[in-house]
Amino acid sequence: MTHKYKNAEDSTIEISELMRPSCANFSGKVNGGYILNLMDQIAFACASKYSETYCVTASVDTVNFLKPIEVGELVTMKASINYVGKSSMVVGIRVEAQNIQTGIVKHCNSSYFTMVAKNDDGKSVSVPGLILSSESQIRRFLETIKRIEIKHKWKKEFDEDKFVLDAKHIKVLESYNVQVNI
Numbered sequence: 560m561t562h563k564y565k566n567a568e569d570s571t572i573e574i575s576e577l578m579r580p581s582c583a584n585f586s587g588k589v590n591g592g593y594i595l596n597l598m599d600q601i602a603f604a605c606a607s608k609y610s611e612t613y614c615v616t617a618s619v620d621t622v623n624f625l626k627p628i629e630v631g632e633l634v635t636m637k638a639s640i641n642y643v644g645k646s647s648m649v650v651g652i653r654v655e656a657q658n659i660q661t662g663i664v665k666h667c668n669s670s671y672f673t674m675v676a677k678n679d680d681g682k683s684v685s686v687p688g689l690i691l692s693s694e695s696q697i698r699r700f701l702e703t704i705k706r707i708e709i710k711h712k713w714k715k716e717f718d719e720d721k722f723v724l725d726a727k728h729i730k731v732l733e734s735y736n737v738q739v740n741i
């Protein structure tokens with residue numbers, strides 16, 4: 560069988576939801592956890608649509624809540640595939656909130672969910688290759704390669720079985736708000 564390639568557009572998903580008072584925390588702003596739940600659902604839908612299999616969330620990177628979301632605002636989430644590995648896919652999600660009365664749209668959050676395609680036995684399965692057909696798609700793919708590289712480096716450096724504490728680590732801590740008592 561020849562390897563299949565797909566366009567990122569084939570997986571693009573957009574959802575909109577009006578924020579109800581039940582989505583809010585005690586300060587009246589929408590709960591971060593509620594937004595994360597919606598993001599996980601859209602990431603699942605996007606990755607499953609692209610891979611044509613059910614997927615699981617392997618990791619979530621850089622969830623920065625840039626601006627608060629108010630009750631009554633219309634939240635729109637757009638998701639598309641930024642990167643594919645063998646069985647993994649990185650779904651980029653952009654979250655915007657619109658004030659219904661003024662029409663003003665604010666960018667509230669962008670983040671990256673790594674999803675892994677699974678078969679019925681729970682085994683990871685290959686996903687289609689990604690056709691990169693614009694400069695921004697190439698940029699996002701390269702950016703993801705870099706993010707994965709940095710994550711691997713960081714994981715290696717702080718692996719709990721291999722980490723060896725030395726004087727240089729203690730020196731770094733001198734400029735932080737800690738007292739080292741060992």
Ligand SMILES: CC(C)(COP(=O)(O)OP(=O)(O)OC[C@H]1O[C@@H](n2cnc3c(N)ncnc32)[C@H](O)[C@@H]1OP(=O)(O)O)[C@@H](O)C(=O)NCCC(=O)NCCS
Nearest residue numbers: 615616617618619643644645646647648673674675676683
């Ligand atoms: C994520 C998971 C599927 C990885 O399984 P695994 O047996 O380690 O699979 P593999 O080592 O074969 O890795 C499969 C792919 O996942 C990627 N992967 C595994 N762990 C990852 C992580 N923490 N972050 C990003 N990617 C990850 C691998 O790089 C690999 O990518 P590739 O196939 O594109 O090269 C597995 O750990 C799992 O099922 N976790 C629980 C998922 C879940 O329940 N999510 C909901 C939480 S409530």
